[in-house]
Amino acid sequence: MSKKKISHLPPIKHLNLTRRHFVKATSALAGAGILSSYGLPLYAASNVDEMMKMYQNANIDWQSQKGSSIVLSGLEHPWMASIEPLIPHFKKLTGIDVSVQKQSESEYVAEVPVKLGAGNPTPDVYMVWSYGQAANAGWLESLDQHFDNPDLFDKNWYDLGDIFDSAKSFPIWNDGESYVMSITAEAQTMFANQNMLDAAGLNIPTTFDELLSSGKKLKSGDVAGVAMRSKADGTAGSWPGGGFVFSNGGVIIQDGKCMLDSPEAIEAIHYYGTILKEAGPLGVGNYHWYECLNDYMQEVCAIGMDSSNFAGDIENPEKSNAAGHTTYGAMVSGPSGKRAKPNMWHWMSGINSKSQNKAAAFLFLTWANSKPTCLMSSALGLATTRTSAWESDGFKSAFGAQAATAALSNLQNADGKIMKDCWFHPQSGEILTPFGIAINEVVTGTKSAEKAMKEATAKINKALGV
Amino acid sequence: MNQFKKEKNKFIILMLMPATILLLGLTLFPFVVSFILSFTDYSLLRPGQTKFIFLENYIELMKTKDFWIALRVTVVFTVFAVALQVVLGVVLANLLHNENANVSFLRTIYLLPLAITPIAATFTFRLMFNPSLGVLNYFMKILGFEPQAWLASPSTALFSLIIVDTWQWTPFILLICLGGLASLPNEPFEAAKVDGANSFQIFYKITVPMLYPFISLALLFRSIDAFKTFDIIYVLTSGGPGILTRTLNLYAFKHGIEYLSMGYAGSIAIVMLIITIIVAQIFLRKNKLLQAKETLR
Numbered sequence: 001m002s003k004k005k006i007s008h009l010p011p012i013k014h015l016n017l018t019r020r021h022f023v024k025a026t027s028a029l030a031g032a033g034i035l036s037s038y039g040l041p042l043y044a045a046s047n048v049d050e051m052m053k054m055y056q057n058a059n060i061d062w063q064s065q066k067g068s069s070i071v072l073s074g075l076e077h078p079w080m081a082s083i084e085p086l087i088p089h090f091k092k093l094t095g096i097d098v099s100v101q102k103q104s105e106s107e108y109v110a111e112v113p114v115k116l117g118a119g120n121p122t123p124d125v126y127m128v129w130s131y132g133q134a135a136n137a138g139w140l141e142s143l144d145q146h147f148d149n150p151d152l153f154d155k156n157w158y159d160l161g162d163i164f165d166s167a168k169s170f171p172i173w174n175d176g177e178s179y180v181m182s183i184t185a186e187a188q189t190m191f192a193n194q195n196m197l198d199a200a201g202l203n204i205p206t207t208f209d210e211l212l213s214s215g216k217k218l219k220s221g222d223v224a225g226v227a228m229r230s231k232a233d234g235t236a237g238s239w240p241g242g243g244f245v246f247s248n249g250g251v252i253i254q255d256g257k258c259m260l261d262s263p264e265a266i267e268a269i270h271y272y273g274t275i276l277k278e279a280g281p282l283g284v285g286n287y288h289w290y291e292c293l294n295d296y297m298q299e300v301c302a303i304g305m306d307s308s309n310f311a312g313d314i315e316n317p318e319k320s321n322a323a324g325h326t327t328y329g330a331m332v333s334g335p336s337g338k339r340a341k342p343n344m345w346h347w348m349s350g351i352n353s354k355s356q357n358k359a360a361a362f363l364f365l366t367w368a369n370s371k372p373t374c375l376m377s378s379a380l381g382l383a384t385t386r387t388s389a390w391e392s393d394g395f396k397s398a399f400g401a402q403a404a405t406a407a408l409s410n411l412q413n414a415d416g417k418i419m420k421d422c423w424f425h426p427q428s429g430e431i432l433t434p435f436g437i438a439i440n441e442v443v444t445g446t447k448s449a450e451k452a453m454k455e456a457t458a459k460i461n462k463a464l465g466v
Numbered sequence: 467m468n469q470f471k472k473e474k475n476k477f478i479i480l481m482l483m484p485a486t487i488l489l490l491g492l493t494l495f496p497f498v499v500s501f502i503l504s505f506t507d508y509s510l511l512r513p514g515q516t517k518f519i520f521l522e523n524y525i526e527l528m529k530t531k532d533f534w535i536a537l538r539v540t541v542v543f544t545v546f547a548v549a550l551q552v553v554l555g556v557v558l559a560n561l562l563h564n565e566n567a568n569v570s571f572l573r574t575i576y577l578l579p580l581a582i583t584p585i586a587a588t589f590t591f592r593l594m595f596n597p598s599l600g601v602l603n604y605f606m607k608i609l610g611f612e613p614q615a616w617l618a619s620p621s622t623a624l625f626s627l628i629i630v631d632t633w634q635w636t637p638f639i640l641l642i643c644l645g646g647l648a649s650l651p652n653e654p655f656e657a658a659k660v661d662g663a664n665s666f667q668i669f670y671k672i673t674v675p676m677l678y679p680f681i682s683l684a685l686l687f688r689s690i691d692a693f694k695t696f697d698i699i700y701v702l703t704s705g706g707p708g709i710l711t712r713t714l715n716l717y718a719f720k721h722g723i724e725y726l727s728m729g730y731a732g733s734i735a736i737v738m739l740i741i742t743i744i745v746a747q748i749f750l751r752k753n754k755l756l757q758a759k760e761t762l763r
Contacts, residue, residue: 231706
């Protein structure tokens with residue numbers, strides 16, 4: 001029963017392979033084929049010369065910043081993990097040195113704002129965790145002027161048409177400028193251990209109620225039914241919990257006001273808490289995404305629902321016992337009967353507005369998001385923002401074809417606007433932390449969903465001044 | 467001669483200068499900055515729009531329920547953690563002091579937690595507390611008990627943090643008390659033995675009272691330090707479940723680093739400082755450390 005099944009996924013509307021996509025994808029794959037014909041991994045150092053040809057097709061003066069050095073700062077994340085081994089290519093192409101600073105997510109979001117707020121010129125390029133906060137505080141350089149610089153950017157070669165629409169619209173801030181580039185694409189996706197589902201005679205759940213009942217049936221002494229984040233932290237339960245709220249017809253922020261005390265939001269978080277209380281692992285109230293992923297890969301949990309990016313780790317047999325028998329599914333829908341809207345995210349990278357090496361930093365961003373680099377990083381399992389990379393054999397092999405289909409479908413069903421209203425808010429920290437704590441209170445049984453959400457809403461609205 | 471004295475003074479001042487500058491830079495300067503910031507609405511999100519708001523941050527703090535919850539958690543954590551550490555530290559110091567050289571290696575073992583990087587030890591505890599894969603629940607199952615959600619349950623989270631803090635800091639009390647025991651005169655102990663006192667009576671009636679100045683000192687240092695605990699709580703629970711383990715330091719961190727409201731965070735830090743000074747002063751006056759030293763002589 002190790003064969004993967006396509007679960008109950010809605011049809012993929014926008015991502016059907018059109019002729020245009022096909023031509024783009026095959027051109028890119030032909031480029032990648034040059035390398036694979038040598039029998040080497042695409043990112044191998046010995047392939048640098050072949051890769052250079054692909055970059056040199058661009059009408060960009062790659063060597064214009066030769067001799068400068070930049071600092072790249074990011075968190076422990078698949079993007080950093082896949083970009084770091086490729087940096088020698090960038091150095092060879094541009095003559096620019098790149099120092100890498102990497103931290104855990106909690107450390108990163110605590111340290112970098114203080115550095116940037118203090119006017120530090122480094123890092124030059126950094127992963128942006130809160131676009132609203134960073135853009136509003138003036139910590140990001142507008143990229144528009146660099147896009148217009150013919151020495152630094154070649155629109156035709158870069159091929160914006162290859163990039164997902166949501167990834168193109170994400171960076172446009174409310175003043176019309178783009179301060180970041182989207183670097184990954186991920187959506188809330190269900191992953192279920194098919195062997196365990198089969199043993200229990202269950203199908204992959206499609207609603208909150210089914211997730212609860214399946215989770216309870218799958219839970220045994222050693223195995224939890226469902227694991228989702230719920231640590232008392234703004235970066236934990238708020239993201240998957242947000243997907244539950246959206247999938248039950250609720251929103252977090254509307255017209256600048258917190259709406260978590262709406263009946264839809266309260267009901268969604270009640271379900272979230274009940275599922276984890278009745279089918280979750282012991283101590284789930286202290287689970288961040290690391291614990292959820294780890295439990296799933298160790299097969300001590302049957303179903304998880306988190307970032308589609310987890311597929312890269314789940315399908316790696318060196319890391320995961322669940323590799324080869326995981327089914328990826330759509331976001332579950334709530335009892336309101338409304339369409340499920342999974343949460344989604346594009347990680348973004350931007351240039352520090354105080355950087356002394358902005359041109360070099362921009363070259364790095366262009367290189368990192370270019371088609372050849374995305375093909376190489378996607379072969380390492382990174383879910384980039386480019387159609388050509390998602391359709392490449394390298395990506396399908398590393399990520400899993402069915403996981404890719406499910407992730408794309410969930411991305412299609414996500415509503416970027418309601419997500420951005422909250423996560424791009426300049427005071428997103430003051431929204432997400434009380435929300436994360438409220439979810440934790442419900443999961444740990446400290447408070448009822450109604451009480452926790454009403455209290456969180458009052459705190460958030462007070463902080464927002466409404 | 468005067469010239470020599472002047473030169474000598476200059477030399478002393480010159481030699482002390484680097485350490486003094488460093489000390490002032492690392493203690494006085496941040497304090498003054500925090501103090502000034504606490505009267506403003508300074509936020510890293512609006513660096514150019516800072517306004518002087520006098521006591522508004524403090525008034526807001528006093529009106530906020532979360533502040534009082536954090537204060538209560540901090541006090542409970544400090545009192546129970548330090549009390550447990552003092553009891554264990556004094557008992558262990560007494561046992562080690564009375565042992566012969568054959569078990570002297572135990573001193574080294576007991577002091578090891580002090581030498582381990584706190585964050586590394588905390589991550590190890592996180593693994594040990596893991597409900598499904600941790601060693602604690604493994605032993606609980608072997609002993610026939612129900613496994614526990616150590617860090618996620620409202621009933622055990624704070625207790626677990628106290629255990630970690632106790633593991634780390636009991637050796638500090640032990641070290642001070644061992645030094646104290648080594649400096650105590652032998653005569654009272656010998657006299658007690660001649661009078662027929664048993665080990666417990668000697669410990670309770672003679673050792674502890676004579677050790678009191680050392681215990682007081684250790685208690686004061688540890689209380690101040692425990693009041694400021696941050697790392698173990700941040701790593702193990704992030705203040706959860708809910709806000710049941712969120713101490714004042716963590717509360718200040720949330721406002722300063724996560725919400726970037728430096729003015730408000732500064733007011734929390736200043737309130738913590740005031741509480742520490744008041745408690746330390748009361749403690750010092752009540753305990754009359756100097757008088758206790760007199761009794762030793």
